[in-house]
Amino acid sequence: MAAAPVVKSLAEITPHYIGENRTVRLAVLSGPADGSSTTVVLEIWEPGGSQPDNSHEESTETFVVLQGTARAHSDEHVADLVAGNVIVLPATSVHHIVNSSPTERLYTITVMENDGGFADLILTGPEAFLDDADAAVLGAVLTGV
Template identity: 55%
Template sequence: MTGAAPIIRKLTDIPGYLISPEDTVRLAELAGPSHGTSTSVFLEIWEPGGAQPLNSHEDSAEIFIVLAGEAEAHSDDDAVNLVAGDVLILAPGSEHRIINTSATDRLYTITIMANDGGFAKLVTDGITAPLTTQDLGYLVRSLAPEADAATDATVAA
């Protein structure tokens, strides 16, 4: 037994961040080193046409679970297309970037880094960029805007 109490966080209390002012990808740290784990978990949101800069994590595999949207992922010399429901696994040390290929819709992923290596601190030292109810609705349906819920009810009928 570690004696550590469980940590509960409310999605509505978790801020989003931009690593730098010109970024087109917001990140919200759902779990990470400040919560007692070397694994970090993020909600990542790419604006339409948005992309990360080419980046690499020498000691960490990175896993992206695509919740919504379409993208093109580049890893070293390879490129693959992504859609909602895909799981992308990048090897430690790969040079990679993901580009939202939609001109109108955001791309949403849950991103898991097995060994954070300081990435969560890089994110949370960035610029606060609030999450919207639409953003949170991709994680928890009850947090989705009422208009989306009404559309869902119409589709289900």
């Protein structure tokens, strides 16, 4: 018998912080716990928020910008991003993304090929929250409004 699909409501998703960084919330949408070697994450950056430099030896990381503006740094390369952009960061690159808005949140869907422990890193971090502003963005994304 084939495995059943996994269906979740966004109401069931709990975002987390990684380490001491409290400027980016990450919510695992799917990953190894769901039987996938690829992890899909909703990431929410506070205004001016950023990730620390990070790298993934065997994982390509793709970001789909849903709302907001960002500056992506990957090795010596810099790219400015807006809603509707997709950026693919190659495995082994040293990279980070900064929300370039001083007033608006940045929302992305992030796809990490070959998870490499990424979902576990997120899920073991301190719990965060989704607020009404997040729900409004996610509702608009989900309904196409």
